[in-house]
Amino acid sequence: MEYRNLGRSGLQVSVVGLGCNNFGGRVDAAGTKAVVDQCIEEGITFFDTADVYGSGLSEEYLGPALKPHRHDIVIATKASAPMGEGPYWRGTSRKYLIEAVDACLRRLDTDYIDLFQIHTPDANTPVEETLRALDDLVRAGKIRYIGNSNFFGWQIVEAEWTARTEHLTRFVSAQNEYNLLHRDIEAEIGPACEAYGLGLLPFFPLASGFLTGKYRPNQSAPEGTRLSGGPGARTLNEGNFDKLMKLEKFAEDRGHTMIELAFSWLASRPFVASVIAGATKPEQVTANAKSANWKLTAEEYAEIDEIMEHVPAAQGGRTPAPRRQ
Numbered sequence: 001m002e003y004r005n006l007g008r009s010g011l012q013v014s015v016v017g018l019g020c021n022n023f024g025g026r027v028d029a030a031g032t033k034a035v036v037d038q039c040i041e042e043g044i045t046f047f048d049t050a051d052v053y054g055s056g057l058s059e060e061y062l063g064p065a066l067k068p069h070r071h072d073i074v075i076a077t078k079a080s081a082p083m084g085e086g087p088y089w090r091g092t093s094r095k096y097l098i099e100a101v102d103a104c105l106r107r108l109d110t111d112y113i114d115l116f117q118i119h120t121p122d123a124n125t126p127v128e129e130t131l132r133a134l135d136d137l138v139r140a141g142k143i144r145y146i147g148n149s150n151f152f153g154w155q156i157v158e159a160e161w162t163a164r165t166e167h168l169t170r171f172v173s174a175q176n177e178y179n180l181l182h183r184d185i186e187a188e189i190g191p192a193c194e195a196y197g198l199g200l201l202p203f204f205p206l207a208s209g210f211l212t213g214k215y216r217p218n219q220s221a222p223e224g225t226r227l228s229g230g231p232g233a234r235t236l237n238e239g240n241f242d243k244l245m246k247l248e249k250f251a252e253d254r255g256h257t258m259i260e261l262a263f264s265w266l267a268s269r270p271f272v273a274s275v276i277a278g279a280t281k282p283e284q285v286t287a288n289a290k291s292a293n294w295k296l297t298a299e300e301y302a303e304i305d306e307i308m309e310h311v312p313a314a315q316g317g318r319t320p321a322p323r324r325q
Contacts, residue, residue: 017046018035052081063109079104113142117175127158131168135168146169150175152189153189202276212259
């Protein structure tokens with residue numbers, strides 16, 4: 001397993017991380033422990049959860065599973081999404097964040113959180129108030145590093161400017177959707193991460209399962225899957241299936257799977273620190289752990305862009321160069 005610094009911080013994370021949103025929902029406490037134990041076996045040390053996952057159960061199940069390995073792993077969690085009714089159960093105000101962090105610590109049964117992230121921006125709270133509260137929590141030893149999630153590029157810049165001018169703790173990470181199908185972040189978020197030293201933690205690396213190949217053209221989506229209904233079903237169109245078929249052949253011709261292509265493509269992005277992938281069974285962990293080892297060349301990147309009919313985002317007309325090997 002490869003380990004990378006999270007942005008310009010000294011915190012190192014495994015290049016493949018575990019997304020823990022299945023715990024407390026599709027996976028019970030025993031299943032959580034089995035998945036966590038396999039992660040440790042494979043060298044995966046980065047565990048990303050949130051207070052809303054399983055309505056708190058994800059953190060509760062992770063606590064005892066991670067406790068024997070506490071000093072050998074990195075726990076990342078998030079808050080700001082609604083945890084109850086009314087204005088005092090969500091957001092990024094000082095009042096809420098201090099209470100939310102204490103609740104996360106109790107559920108995780110730990111003295112500190114390695115990476116605490118703002119799950120979603122809060123338009124009702126000034127960014128300075130949020131950062132001052134987080135800075136106090138860092139100084140109190142309850143959290144070690146801070147990050148953002150689902151921020152726009154301008155919000156990352158605003159937070160960076162505020163932290164610098166007010167001498168507050170700065171974000172070291174950003175978490176946004178990023179995969180072969182969804183590359184909008186390359187316009188502003190990716191460049192902001194590079195400019196200000198934030199490590200990107202892409203979620204939905206497999207485009208909600210589409211890039212695994214389990215969805216096939218002219219066939220109904222498997223029942224209960226993310227793309228079987230709702231807005232996600234829009235992904236299942238002729239154009240995307242045509243690209244998927246070409247990507248599968250591209251990977252197969254080089255002796256790799258589609259999952260290996262999806263993970264390795266992300267891992268080679270210059271601003272990506274860890275690729276967050278969910279797992280419900282230990283065998284999925286084993287597959288994920290080995291999926292980011294393919295070192296793509298610049299020529300292969302260019303061929304992938306051609307397959308995806310990708311037009312570089314408006315950032316000076318350039319596509320991010322592969323990470324230097």
